[in-house]
Amino acid sequence: MATIKDIAHLSGVAPSTVSHVLNGTKHVKSETAERIRQTIHQMNYTPNQLARSLKTNRTNIIGVILPNIGNPFFTGIVEALEAVLSREGYHIVLCCTHDSPVSEAESVKLMVDRGVDGLVAICPGPQFDLSEAVKRNVPAISVDHRAAQARHTVLADNRMGGFLATDCLCRRGRSRVLLITDIVITDPFFERMAGYRNALAAHGILYDQNLVFESPVSYQDGYRAMEQIFERGVDFDSVFSASYYLTMGIMRSLAERNLRVGEDIAIVSYDDPDAASFTIPALTAIRQPLNEMGTLAGELLLKEIRHEPPSEHVHTIKPALIERESA
Amino acid sequence: MATIKDIAHLSGVAPSTVSHVLNGTKHVKSETAERIRQTIHQMNYTPNQLARSLKTNRTNIIGVILPNIGNPFFTGIVEALEAVLSREGYHIVLCCTHDSPVSEAESVKLMVDRGVDGLVAICPGPQFDLSEAVKRNVPAISVDHRAAQARHTVLADNRMGGFLATDCLCRRGRSRVLLITDIVITDPFFERMAGYRNALAAHGILYDQNLVFESPVSYQDGYRAMEQIFERGVDFDSVFSASYYLTMGIMRSLAERNLRVGEDIAIVSYDDPDAASFTIPALTAIRQPLNEMGTLAGELLLKEIRHEPPSEHVHTIKPALIERESA
């Protein structure tokens, strides 16, 4: 590969001059500049970013750590994030952790060691630790998780979401509201449950421990959970499903028992991917403000990178109830 | 941040010695080594990978370029890929292109300039160009796309998939088989259509141009396409949907018209994400060999990195028909 030296030789100038036309850091006589640009083009030269970064301490890369690809919840956030960051010349690079704490720690180290200019962690596990980034002075934002070390945290108001979902059900006259939630009670799920209880209270409905079920989160697990609930003969008239993945399994279980969703049993689901409008019946769901969350996270990160004064540290964004057919 | 020099000073040795204990590249007297390890630990030192890479020309990073996150088709491939590569000490880093050719080109450049040790492009657009990687001698694998420049290409047998899907329908006595496919006819979609035609022919059914529809690919677009087909009064008894996203929209359109999927209208869908078992009715679908594709891509990349002799250049993996309720 050609180096900046090669280009310098071939153009009859010094490497520093080439560097300056490359970066526009100083005025170079237009003839010289043109000549240099020509040989750059002829040689198909591209600066070695590793060397550049070593010197400048900048990579123009923002690392994003997320549990996995394939979950539409992340897509919305990452897209918004990318939109605001790419506008400022940053590239986004993703690391998946598969919800493994070990992998989360490795990902932080990997990206910090590779000199990313900033880090955003989306929906990390409860023990997620950004101190490695903080120690090395790389700005970091935590999304959907209160990380002690992140200067900024972007949260969705899960309590409000839980309230909205349950309240919707109660307003429709449902009083035996099943809550099916993630078996690992991270903050968001804890908050959703709090919202559930608040809504019940607001409607004068007594909280009944026997209506709350925890399950691993997958389509299949949602199905299994619902089957067990039927086997136990639980009395209920509606479901607040705290995860879209659970919802799909729940709906199948109901269908197999010929229960009509939206009539016999009302359902409100958390999360509102495109697919939620295409289940049959379409889902009434809590839409998380993914776009806003991603945008805000991006803006906060830029501020930190530029050492602009932080506004608040924890930002909470409100979700919305999207009413369709299932409730 | 501490550097290798700092560690050397504090341990009373030369930087080269620290380097050797760091990398195990030479035997160092165990006392010395221990002392060095201690100060490394005390100082919480981590080598600067940028500097290391600049010198060694290795980053231990494999760049994966894919259209987007949020599509379960990619999840399977990436997971398998990660499994085989991480076993060999490589980390995977993702770049999303959102199906934009510009972004595809930038991603290749970004990763190559950052010195990735290998590249795999999953399902890139028709004009995708790996020559930038080839020119710089970085091994590259193309998955689900015949890239002229990639030494190795991993393909799914889409023709077979198209055949299997259509054949399934015909075997069940359907003869008016609608084909709804992506409006951008990339190789995979072209092949699926070829399989469709082959299957029709095998069953002695005349190919009818009027049964073939092209549509952008999303839930909503699938719905729209189906609605238009109804408006035109097309006569059909079954659907081969060449994309899972289309299928969801198609099913909703049928449901709204009170047509029973699997009885009035049979459907076979391409792609078999977890969700395919949880639609109502569950989908008969073509399952792509994602795990195999990812594993093979990873293995081929490793071979190239190690300059091992290539076996074949184009590897085609067979899909399978998964029979459920929709056909």
Add this chain to the structure above:
DNA sequence: CTGAAAGCGCTTACAG
């Protein structure tokens, strides 16, 4: 078993 020195490919004060 350990160290001095060169060099990876850039950038950036500094000098002229």
Add this chain to the structure above:
DNA sequence: CTGAAAGCGCTTACAG
């Protein structure tokens, strides 16, 4: 307007 030189933080022959 241009260039010589130092240095970013490592690794790796080479010498001893």
